Amino acid sequence: MNFAFSEEQEQLRDAVRKFMEAKSPSAEVRRLMETTDGYDAAVWAQMANELGLQSLAIPEEYGGQGYTFIELGIVLEEMGRVLLCAPYFSTVCLAANAILNAGTDAQKAELLPGIAGGETIAALAFTEPNGKWDASGITMEASGSGDAYTLSGTKMFVIDGHIANTIVVVARQAGTSGEDGIGFFVVDADAAGLTRTALATMDQTRKQARLDFDGVAATPLGEVGAGWPALSKTLDQAAVAIANESIGGAQRCLEMAVEYAKVRVQFGRPIGSFQAIKHKCADMLLEVESGKSAAYYAAWAAAEDNEELPVVASLAKAYVSDAYFHSAAENIQIHGGIGFTWEHDAHLYFKRAKSSEILLGDATYHRELLAQRIGI
Amino acid sequence: MDFSDSPAEAAFRDEVRTWLSEHLTGEFAALGGRGGPADETGWEVRREWEKILGADRWVGIAWPEEYNGRDASIVEQAIFHEEYAKAGAPARVSFFGELLFAPTLIAFGTEEQKRRFLPKIQSVEELWCQGYSEPNAGSDLSNVATRAELDGDQWVVNGQKVWTTHAHNAQWCFAVVRTDPDAPAHKGLSYLLVPMDQPGVTVRPLRQMTGSEEFNEVFFDDARTDRDLVVGDVNDGWKIAMATLGFERGTAFLSQQFMFKEEWNEIANIARKTGASDDEHIRQGLAQSYIGVQIMKYNGLRMLSGLVRKGTLGPESSISKLYWSTWHRNLGELAMAVLGAQGLVTAGEPDGPYLLDELHRIFMFSRAETIYAGASEIQRNIVGERALGLPREPR
Numbered sequence: 001m002n003f004a005f006s007e008e009q010e011q012l013r014d015a016v017r018k019f020m021e022a023k024s025p026s027a028e029v030r031r032l033m034e035t036t037d038g039y040d041a042a043v044w045a046q047m048a049n050e051l052g053l054q055s056l057a058i059p060e061e062y063g064g065q066g067y068t069f070i071e072l073g074i075v076l077e078e079m080g081r082v083l084l085c086a087p088y089f090s091t092v093c094l095a096a097n098a099i100l101n102a103g104t105d106a107q108k109a110e111l112l113p114g115i116a117g118g119e120t121i122a123a124l125a126f127t128e129p130n131g132k133w134d135a136s137g138i139t140m141e142a143s144g145s146g147d148a149y150t151l152s153g154t155k156m157f158v159i160d161g162h163i164a165n166t167i168v169v170v171a172r173q174a175g176t177s178g179e180d181g182i183g184f185f186v187v188d189a190d191a192a193g194l195t196r197t198a199l200a201t202m203d204q205t206r207k208q209a210r211l212d213f214d215g216v217a218a219t220p221l222g223e224v225g226a227g228w229p230a231l232s233k234t235l236d237q238a239a240v241a242i243a244n245e246s247i248g249g250a251q252r253c254l255e256m257a258v259e260y261a262k263v264r265v266q267f268g269r270p271i272g273s274f275q276a277i278k279h280k281c282a283d284m285l286l287e288v289e290s291g292k293s294a295a296y297y298a299a300w301a302a303a304e305d306n307e308e309l310p311v312v313a314s315l316a317k318a319y320v321s322d323a324y325f326h327s328a329a330e331n332i333q334i335h336g337g338i339g340f341t342w343e344h345d346a347h348l349y350f351k352r353a354k355s356s357e358i359l360l361g362d363a364t365y366h367r368e369l370l371a372q373r374i375g376i
Numbered sequence: 377m378d379f380s381d382s383p384a385e386a387a388f389r390d391e392v393r394t395w396l397s398e399h400l401t402g403e404f405a406a407l408g409g410r411g412g413p414a415d416e417t418g419w420e421v422r423r424e425w426e427k428i429l430g431a432d433r434w435v436g437i438a439w440p441e442e443y444n445g446r447d448a449s450i451v452e453q454a455i456f457h458e459e460y461a462k463a464g465a466p467a468r469v470s471f472f473g474e475l476l477f478a479p480t481l482i483a484f485g486t487e488e489q490k491r492r493f494l495p496k497i498q499s500v501e502e503l504w505c506q507g508y509s510e511p512n513a514g515s516d517l518s519n520v521a522t523r524a525e526l527d528g529d530q531w532v533v534n535g536q537k538v539w540t541t542h543a544h545n546a547q548w549c550f551a552v553v554r555t556d557p558d559a560p561a562h563k564g565l566s567y568l569l570v571p572m573d574q575p576g577v578t579v580r581p582l583r584q585m586t587g588s589e590e591f592n593e594v595f596f597d598d599a600r601t602d603r604d605l606v607v608g609d610v611n612d613g614w615k616i617a618m619a620t621l622g623f624e625r626g627t628a629f630l631s632q633q634f635m636f637k638e639e640w641n642e643i644a645n646i647a648r649k650t651g652a653s654d655d656e657h658i659r660q661g662l663a664q665s666y667i668g669v670q671i672m673k674y675n676g677l678r679m680l681s682g683l684v685r686k687g688t689l690g691p692e693s694s695i696s697k698l699y700w701s702t703w704h705r706n707l708g709e710l711a712m713a714v715l716g717a718q719g720l721v722t723a724g725e726p727d728g729p730y731l732l733d734e735l736h737r738i739f740m741f742s743r744a745e746t747i748y749a750g751a752s753e754i755q756r757n758i759v760g761e762r763a764l765g766l767p768r769e770p771r
Contacts, residue, residue: 289695
């Protein structure tokens with residue numbers, strides 16, 4: 001029994017942190033968040049070529065390095081710490097895992113090397129205007145048979161859907177409901193009948209799109225109709241991923257708040273010497289450290305792909321969502337007026353915390369899911 | 377990172393399970409894990425049980441082998457506590473001796489003191505109480521006024537301690553006393569071992585909001601103890617007292633998360649049985665509480681792994697007391713929500729003593745837990761100042 005990162009994993013963290021601090025300072029985040037694409041293609045290429053981040057957790061037979069979710073969690077935490085603007089979560093955590101979970105060996109061999117090499121940006125289109133995160137939210141119907149299907153309908157809140165080259169779409173067979181009849185499909189970004197519209201996002205550091213499908217040609221990924229287990233697993237893995245990313249941001253908020261509380265003087269002393277502020281910081285530390293324990297444990301369960309994954313995925317998503325938002329909100333409060341300005345970075349984390357909380361279902365949603373999963 | 381047992385750990389787990397299944401029978405099993413470190417439920421049965429544990433060296437498993445311990449690794453200790461709680465074995469009576477005083481003694485005591493006291497802790501012949509708090513020294517512990525003065529080969533102790541858990545059951549007290557009245561607050565204190573069974577010691581029980589009487593006032597009126605029963609140097613007691621508090625806030629309570637999990641199971645079962653679990657707020661509460669107790673386990677494992685790797689507890693360990701006491705208090709409130717109207721009545725008789733059932737006890741007793749062993753507000757100061765490096769308040 002051992003709950004510590006290995007030397008090699010700590011070295012990975014150091015390398016990724018150095019890269020992120022160099023490539024994603026506040027000024028870069030602010031530059032990219034004002035663009036529609038929302039990422040820097042050169043940095044994306046460096047991530048692939050210099051650090052191999054896109055290929056990290058993809059199996060070796062598909063062009064990856066075959067590391068696990070533990071290493072992926074470390075990378076995500078460091079990305080979340082600096083609010084990296086890049087289609088990493090969409091491509092690596094959502095689309096690549098969907099392909100791994102749903103695709104045939106031949107499809108994995110076709111689709112994953114491009115992701116691993118950083119050439120492909122991919123998106124997973126599963127949410128719709130109804131805003132639901134479970135099977136009942138999937139209403140888009142797929143018609144066709146064999147290898148030839150067409151999709152019509154609308155997907156919403158598709159992370160990086162407007163810049164992806166490859167889009168994995170979740171739809172259902174006509175006449176099915178709930179967890180029955182779910183299928184994955186691969187759609188080319190340039191396919192006829194597909195209209196992609198970038199959305200104005202509350203959190204500008206993570207871009208989303210609306211995708212309108214009008215008889216778009218789609219290739220089934222795996223067996224049409226039997227997709228729910230693969231989707232459920234993909235969503236669990238994504239929840240673990242976003243929890244690890246979020247805890248990096250929460251830690252940064254704590255650091256910003258503590259640094260400021262040490263230097264800001266009021267009533268003749270640093271505000272951090274007042275218990276009103278000190279106790280807020282202590283509570284933030286408690287939640288951030290506890291969130292790390294949850295996120296790391298969940299990453300381990302995802303790496304092992306064991307039977308604990310569904311429970312700990314919801315556990316980590318629920319706890320870390322709350323912890324990040326609380327940490328980001330208290331950071332603003334501790335900074336006072338300056339924390340409310342556009343100029344200060346506090347709002348960027350506050351907005352990321354809220355968007356990450358909502359994506360994949362908020363804490364209340366995941367507590368209910370957890371209750372069901374533990375037999376309550 | 378790997379949460380499965382190594383072959384050696386699995387063998388140790390098997391040894392613990394086998395021993396428990398052979399010994400945890402009859403009235404010991406019937407107690408069903410009831411009670412807590414500061415809770416007197418089933419006291420005499422628990423004490424008898426613990427003697428059986430001690431005879432096979434399950435009391436003091438962390439101690440070095442030269443003191444008849446098992447020199448159990450941190451992981452083995454965690455395994456033992458986990459299996460112990462899962463088996464529903466009784467809450468321990470020698471908490472203060474085994475988990476607070478003994479580690480302090482092993483770290484700072486003389487060889488003679490260790491040989492004198494450790495065997496009797498293990499055999500459960502001598503129970504200990506902690507003489508820290510006083511009427512004017514609560515959160516501000518350095519304000520203790522109880523004095524000890526040398527009279528030949530003995531210390532003569534005068535003063536009053538309060539909130540002394542199980543003083544009425546204890547044979548010995550490890551007390552923080554003032555031995556140099558002219559020194560500043562933190563200086564001039566000593567860590568003195570005082571026998572409780574003597575004319576100069578009076579124990580007066582305090583009836584708590586629970587209706588029970590686990591806490592006490594202890595009066596020292598010319599109480600006596602031998603000159604060599606100071607742990608550490610005379611007037612250097614603050615350091616020793618803080619070391620004990622370090623054990624108390626760090627590792628001593630690690631075992632109780634497993635008992636907490638059993639309490640959560642019990643509450644969840646009641647909710648399922650009564651249908652309370654159909655209510656969405658109860659569902660949220662049960663899930664939140666489950667998340668909390670699981671994270672308590674993960675936090676503990678992370679802390680222990682850091683301890684194994686670096687040899688010292690990291691700053692994250694300072695959150696543990698604040699974390700578990702707050703979680704348990706919330707569990708108590710959840711228990712009352714699950715009980716609903718049933719929470720209006722207790723297990724007692726209308727004309728009998730005030731008698732709480734188990735869920736009421738969690739609800740009530742947890743109010744003490746955010747106060748004793750350093751109130752939550754003190755814990756937040758510690759976290760803020762030591763882990764985060766925030767400036768101290770001007771004093």
